[in-house]
Amino acid sequence: MRFRYYMVVQDLAGNAVSGAGVYVYLAGTNAPAIVYRTKSSNQGNNTPPQVTSLQDGSVVFWVDSNDYTYGQLFDIVVQKDTFSLSLSDVQIIVWDAVNAVKLDGQDGSYYLSRANHTGTQPPNTISPQGSGSGLNADMVDSLHADDFIAMSFFFGG
Structure with a gap:
């Protein structure tokens, strides 16, 4: 499943910054993350800067849960000339049914059918x-x- 990240890049005066390079890394590393330009893109990009801001300053990219699992955080760096900003530990992949199925590598039905699952046993046990x-x-x-x-x-x- 793809998860969308959206932001608008503005300078201190509130003006849109177009053409700013957006560098996406795995949090706390200099390892570039794989991002997709659209939800339906077949090809991911892990060559920084992975995307650039548009004329209105907007930045949109997608991260795929087949590449990264829930809990993976990202660092995002935006640069153009002397303009620079950094965001650390950004969560893009959120908990959902797709990621729940991948919990500990087990299918979700494994947890629902376990004999000791509290949803299937009487409260007094x-x-x-x-x-x-x-x-x-x-x-x-x-x-x-x-x-x-x-x-x-x-x-x-």
């Missing part, structure tokens, strides 16, 4: 359960669920 644990899945505000419902009904009626 979750540890630590019981007195002093701080957990009591059957109680809300120190009241059992049916007491709470009765109180809510009483106050509402």
Whole structure:
């Protein structure tokens, strides 16, 4: 899946800066990142500067989750003549269903079908359960669920 990054490059007076080189690196390194000019581009570019700002100062590029996984951060450097700015630890790839499927290299159904998945086991089997644990899945505000419902009904009626 492709993830879009968008920014507008302006000087200190708020004027658009066109033709500024945009250098994208893996965070904390000088390793150039692979970026795509459009969502449907077949060819990625990892030769800095990977893109340049347009006449209105806009910069658009895409990063692919087949190249990088969730958690990968990027450093972005924008330069033109004496103008320069740096952004560090930029998150472009966000958590989504596509990346969830890749969690630990396992398919998402692996986690949903596990016998100890808390979504498939009764609350009273979750540890630590019981007195002093701080957990009591059957109680809300120190009241059992049916007491709470009765109180809510009483106050509402």
